[in-house]
Amino acid sequence: MGRSPCCCHDAGVKKGPWTEEEDKALVEHIQKRGGNVGSWRGLPKAAGLNRCGKSCRLRWTNYLRPDIKRGNFSDEEERLIITLHAGLGNKWSTIATHLEGRTDNEIKNYWNTHIRKKLLRMGVDPVTHQQLPPDQTNHDVNGAAAALLWAAAAVSLGGLDTGALMQAQLLQQLLQAIGSNNSTTGLIANLAAANTVLNSSSSFVPNQMNYLQTGYLCNNSNLSEQHVVQQQLTNDTSPGTSSFAAAEPADQLCNTAASYDVAPAGDWSLTQEFGGLLEPMMELPGLCSLEGDSFWKDILEDSYRL
DNA sequence: AAGCTTTCCAACCGCTTTGTA
DNA sequence: TTACAAAGCGGTTGGAAAGCT
Structure with a gap:
């Protein structure tokens, strides 16, 4: 199991926030292929993007995918996350499979910025889900x-x-x-x-x-x-x-x-x-x-x- | 209004897992 | 069985926005 050589280390590959033009190019490329991405590694060149394939994949899966649900998490979603997290721990991708339209990254962020703090305020350890010591x-x-x-x-x-x-x-x-x-x-x-x-x-x-x-x-x-x-x-x-x-x-x-x-x-x-x-x-x-x-x-x- | 701190989240990094030749 | 490429995954970071003094 060798470490994958990543194109992200190539000189000249753009990093950082995506522009509207880049988003458009990525979406159009994937749509042209009927939603079939094929190889992410080869995608940037085919789509005319100066980006690493990995970066393209993340942008697509975490932001551009058409089935992504945006906006605040509902109480029901929040309860489900807490319940699943109690059994699975930080298995964000597994948790995400049970929340339609939510990505692992989004759930992870929501956990770290909202739920974790809320549990702590309630005196509950967000890792063990047990009551914290007095x-x-x-x-x-x-x-x-x-x-x-x-x-x-x-x-x-x-x-x-x-x-x-x-x-x-x-x-x-x-x-x-x-x-x-x-x-x-x-x-x-x-x-x-x-x-x-x-x-x-x-x-x-x-x-x-x-x-x-x-x-x-x-x-x-x-x-x-x-x-x-x-x-x-x-x-x-x-x-x-x-x-x-x-x-x-x-x-x-x-x-x-x-x-x-x-x-x-x-x-x-x-x-x-x-x-x-x-x-x-x-x-x-x-x-x-x-x-x-x-x-x-x-x-x-x-x-x-x- | 300005400067500082905190919050939030998109994106990155690098390790692990999976697929395949 | 082994080696490698590609994808998946979770932890972390950077910077913009919001809040505070």
């Missing part, structure tokens, strides 16, 4: 957790009505938690409380159970299907390694991501900030078990001390 986490939830836990406890004990007030409060607290900075304990407490409120308020998202976990908010009406997703993503894969890539991994993942609506658009605007179901599920006990379950008691005490 000192690297950006969540601030202590204040929010205290207020929300109070409300959740009150609801559970019958001291408050579960109505619009609770829903508004929940959203407000969650937004604070997402956008600011603090401890994992607080985060868990907040998510636990929010989980309880969601599940105790049937009017909030009718007929659906909502699960909150560190890092991700999950909204899925079918828990068993969700476990299938998670098993595929956690057991069969290890980001950065190739074990998952053995038997048509991308298809598995694509089917998974497509079949199981990870965070259905339109259910709840907040869910759009959270990408997927990539961590082991953390199903939290209800506050009705407050008396007998030290889980909630500990969290309440923690949040009280904040």
